[in-house]
């Protein structure tokens with residue numbers, strides 16, 4: 020299992036002692052729960068992770084009566100170091116607080132404020148499709164995406180422990196707050212992960228844009244194959260190795276932001292005893308919402324590292340997308 024000590028995940032995950040594959044997540048205080056004598060669960064509030072925050076007075080007394088919130092952190096469940104990304108995540112709603120709808124403020128037009136808006140059920144888990152994320156890209160970005168690989172930082176969630184996220188929860192603000200790699204506890208280059216931007220569904224053949232925007236540190240882009248003649252129409256025709264973190268994040272954000280447009284997000288409206296089984300190599304998801312102090316939310320989460328790695332696009336896929 021993933022060692023999350025000293026990482027951005029350590030405040031949110033509690034292991035159930037007799038079934039350590041299952042994590043207890045949620046919000047509120049529990050006693051004598053499946054062998055855990057006493058625990059206070061913490062639902063991520065964006066102010067703990069984002070560079071900017073919704074003004075507290077607006078959260079407490081919203082001017083139009085609807086509590087504003089944000090996407091906390093878009094991700095797939097994966098350590099992105101040593102272990103292979105789980106294929107499936109299960110989420111089981113044991114206790115689900117009910118309350119009025121809230122509204123996600125994207126806030127990325129000005130860095131703060133409202134921007135795009137999406138009404139969401141209280142405490143939703145929001146999803147977007149990696150397949151759609153790829154398919155809606157313009158040809159120039161599809162060309163980059165299909166040739167690109169993401170190199171993730173060693174122990175990426177410890178690396179960004181002090182860094183802050185964008186208001187959309189879609190990646191990190193580049194302001195130099197990442198740890199230096201040599202400050203991270205003993206890590207091994209052989210365990211560092213590099214994955215294609217596109218993960219191929221082996222059953223449908225579909226290509227899913229699956230890049231963890233917070234964990235990526237470098238991009239490799241292959242040169243165009245010789246069969247492609249109209250080379251000027253493509254970005255990075257001769258390939259590239261992008262190591263400037265700001266440039267890496269700017270490019271990834273340009274590619275991923277269209278996929279979280281309000282009309283493309285599925286915010287699940289949880290009921291108690293809902294069991295969600297989702298394709299963790301095909302969709303991205305995020306925690307959303309603001310709970311009151313006395314709200315109790317109890318969820319079980321289980322995912323297991325896979326025994327194989329994600330597969331990228333085939334040579335035929337590349338030639339088809341590149342129009343060769």
Ligand SMILES: [Fe+2]
Pocket residue numbers: 094095096304
């Ligand atoms: Fe997750």
